[in-house]
Amino acid sequence: MLVCYDDKTGMINQCIIQAPVTLEELAKRYEEMGVPHVMVDWDSPDDIFTHYVKNGQMIEKPPIELSGENRVVKADGVDTLTFQVWPPNAAVKVFFGDTPIHEETLTDGTIEFSIDHPGSYRIDIGAEFPWLGTSFTVEAV
Structure with a gap:
């Protein structure tokens, strides 16, 4: 090749x-x-x-670094998960099914996730080249 x-x-x-x-x-x-x-x-x-x-x-490519506890979150809009991301200026996109529901570019490398609707949410994290993007799923009940 x-x-x-x-x-x-x-x-x-x-x-x-x-x-x-x-x-x-x-x-x-x-x-x-x-x-x-x-x-x-x-x-x-x-x-x-x-x-x-x-x-x-x-x-x-260097992998995006992600830390924090990924546990089932209560779908009450109050229970919050917090994740740290490196590089800190990563782009985050949240999907419910195939529908994007939130998008932002981090400035401090912190993702806070809370939701008031139960379901499965995919969080995609990307950064400028050459970083290798990553995804993970959060369950809300």
Whole structure:
């Protein structure tokens, strides 16, 4: 697999698994054109969604760090769960089923969750590249 990337950030912007010429020939052409790329074995555990390129090597994106007790919360609008997130300026999106119900960008790395409607809520956390986003579920009864 031929993986092309932005040479300033390492963000992968193209993945080629098949071409009208061999990938080695395509890599040679890209090198002549100055297109940053790296060859990755098809069987490699490196995933283009969970990795990026740094110093010409595929490396894992750093995971968003999350701490706090995830327990069943009372759906009374008062019982509150608190989580700490790193990096502190992460973006948070809360879903009820497939419907987004809340969205915000953190400034201090703190998520406080309370709800007055029972159900299962998915919380997605994302951050600027190269951070690897994460999700978790909160049950409200």
